[in-house]
Amino acid sequence: MKITVEHREGKENEVILRCREVDEEMLWVLSLLHSGMQKLCVWDDNKAAVLLSPGEMVYCESVEERTFVYTASAVLQTALSLAELEGRYAQIGYFRIGKGTLINLHRIRRLKSERGGRIEATVETGEKLLVSRHYAPLLRERLGL
């Protein structure tokens, strides 16, 4: 697939896909663009709703059937389950690291190999999250190791 980036004047960025037919590759690009643009409706402690772009999320956690979304500066809640978030944003770098935690791979500062095959991930907020023994090999595979 040929990728061309054109710089031109205009109020809004525009993506045009040119293809002979909508094949698997095109569908993948479309779904990537779609999920990347799909903003998530979240709310804070005061129940004030905000639309959050997926790139702003650092990690998500499920606690007692509630899903919390952690950004660089706030802890918010969403109505979506962790599985739904994973399905929606997996293609843009969201990765399950435990039964109750989903992490944005683009917001990881560093990784540390731990005893017992586990991996410790330090996110941009400085928090340390543990990638469980079950998910660590999948993370290695995802990173191409």
Add this chain to the structure above:
Amino acid sequence: MKKFVLFYRWGMEVKYNMGLYFAGLVFMKAISDAVAGRFAMDTLILVEMFAVTMLFSMVESGLFPRHREQKNLTRNTVIWVCLAHVSFPGVAVAGKWFAPTANWMYAVLLITFELSLLAMWFGFHVALKWDTHCLNEKLKEYQEKA
């Protein structure tokens, strides 16, 4: 509740290491006893081994914390090696864990112990660090690719 969960997690990690050390000691004792023609172990010695491995693992968890930033790695590694020599060969001699056995068997046990320590040092300080380096390289590549 949070404190209890943290304490429980710490306990599980200590018990995991303790189990490994205890299994190693029992294995060495079994070999030593078999060479001397004995096929039954003294319960008191097993209890002593259990206590020593548990205490050692508890101190070890303080020297190499898993959920806090590692400080003074070189100093703590030296303390860990010294403590391992006092806790295992030291207490083994004092508690006569492997007696009576041939002198060459003591040499074999000591060499096995030193090799095990070396393997652990390699595992913690070389293999894990190399793996960490590879993970971060690949993470960087992944983040730059997107």
